[in-house]
Amino acid sequence: MKKVTNRHSISRTLLLAVVLLFSIFNSAYAQEGEGDSSQTEIPADAEEDSEGGSDVQGDVAAGKDLFNSNCAACHKLYKRSTGPALHGITDKYDKQWLYDWIHDSQAMVQAGDPDAVAIFEEFNKVPMPPYPQFSEEDIDNILAYVEQPKPEPKAPASAEAGGADKASGGGGGVSTEVILGVLSFVLLLLVVILFLVNKTLTRFAKASGVELPEKKKEKRTPIWKAFAQNQFLVIVVSIVFLLGAAYFAYGYLMQVGVDQGYEPVQPIHYSHKIHAGDNGIDCKYCHSSARVSKHSGIPSLNVCMNCHKSISEVAPETATEEYSKEFYDAEIAKLYDAVGWDVETQSYTGEEKPVKWVRIHNLPDFAYFNHSQHVSVAGIACQNCHGPVEEMEVMRQYAPLTMGWCIECHRETNVKMEGNKYYEKIHEQLSKKYGVEQLTAAQMGALECGKCHY
């Protein structure tokens, strides 16, 4: 019985305790791995610093700041983005040309500079905004940052670290099983040893002539017969048994049709934890129709692309033991595939493959529910019904979504009156009638059958 998750708490806690124990072991392993990788990375960084800024002089750190806040929206260092990759740009163009271009690129295009026109044409005539506020020193700093040698040695190091992580992560799954197996083997061995020791000892005893006290075998009435003869005991036991059976049968029947804990595998592994939790993106950013319509809406993929146009891979620190960076990157690639986004040319190919998301929350057809009424009018937090979604790596149904659950909340929750003229009159009348300051949803009529069933 999986759905009555909250009722069998003992077995759950036990399981949890075991899992916790092993996860502690695992994280200990993983930490070792991380330590290794950071050590291997250090020399790579040092190398980079000593070589830094080949032929361009400038302050790399200042350049990085400027680059991140002004250029990075459209330019990446080694990859084509909205604009060209910037690494190696100083070899292609001379410095004065770059100064002029950055200060006002459109003026150069209009003046007919052949290089300027060529690059403008190549990038779909997307103009680069002018940056008259940059001094030549600022631009030197940016160029110095951009022209830092590509950190080659980092790749094998991180791959190694990834490998180590995988080994320990994968090992985590295996090691639990191995440890359990070893434990049971040891126990079995102990039993066998005890048996053998007992046998040899009795043999020794026999050989040395020690008399062992023999077990007396008396004729007793078998226990089941004694039990059957005691009618009171039979009645009590059968009552207890029937009550227990009824309890479990009731528990089972009551959870039929309740999908609490439903946690299907989605076609794309979308982590609410990373998006809503770590990055703090509001629920309504993606589920925007929850504000204004009955359905909260499964976001269309163009909403994903609002951010993932520029985020094509996750940061190394996003990876967890369970899910590696490669795994997450592959999931983003799935998104690109579905929406038809070509990373190389940074454009849509037009070949779309709709994603078949698995719907989790689904009310039966005979119940009416309106999101905007709860989200916008009542101002209830999404978490009230959907639980701590910002902590869920895999989305699941948190609330039972039963009628009893709806009604309980309607009885306890006060109607939000502030700034809502619609309620003014009825609030005045009803609060007088009930003699209360604050009306609950129930007093406002939220328990009437016809409000949700019609």
Add this chain to the structure above:
Amino acid sequence: MKSLFKITLVLVMALSLSSCFDEDHRNYEYFPDMYEPIGYETYGAYDIFLNEQEAKLPVEGSIPRGWMPYAYEDNLDGYDKAKAELKNPLPYTEENVNEGKALFTLYCAICHGDKGDGKGTLVEREKILGVPSFADAGRAITEGSVYHVMYYGLNTMGSYAVQTSEKERWQIDHHVMDLKAELEGNSKKEFLTEEEADQFRNNNARYKRVFGNTFGNNIEQNFDKEEATTKNDTTTK
């Protein structure tokens, strides 16, 4: 030995029973007829549709209620034109600005920052880089350019026309211009009084065209007034 065999048998049976339930599948239902609708359900999959997909785009040429075509094209020319001539049709009232601020926090602040300085959470966490400040001199944003970019998106920024309505975008626009003024160190504009706002609405052809004759957008506006404005519109045409 026999009893041991029985115990293991019972254990195995219990295990196999309990392992039949898993979180990947929905639970059993009493009377599925009452749960499953006869009509097509939102986001459902049905054979009758292409790719079984119930969620579809509206038929080409269909116009949602309360929607007005946007006159500027999604190219440089359109951007420049919108930047130069497009003005906010909503009066600068406290209500509009507050709504705009709430929506800005919801949709824009995650990258552009609460102050519009380009330092939102995603930028601070180095997920998305290079978000410019609203006060950026090279861009010199205006009401029109802000709306244009919200409508179509620009470079890395995507379009927000899906998530917001026209009215909501103009409300956000008010707040963005406020933030720009703040970043540039200018003093905040004064809110229009109700009379001034009414006057603004009456004198503003675009407001009438967009918000004047759609139902539901403005509760206070009574039906007669709406009828009058639509009549006026048709006569002027």
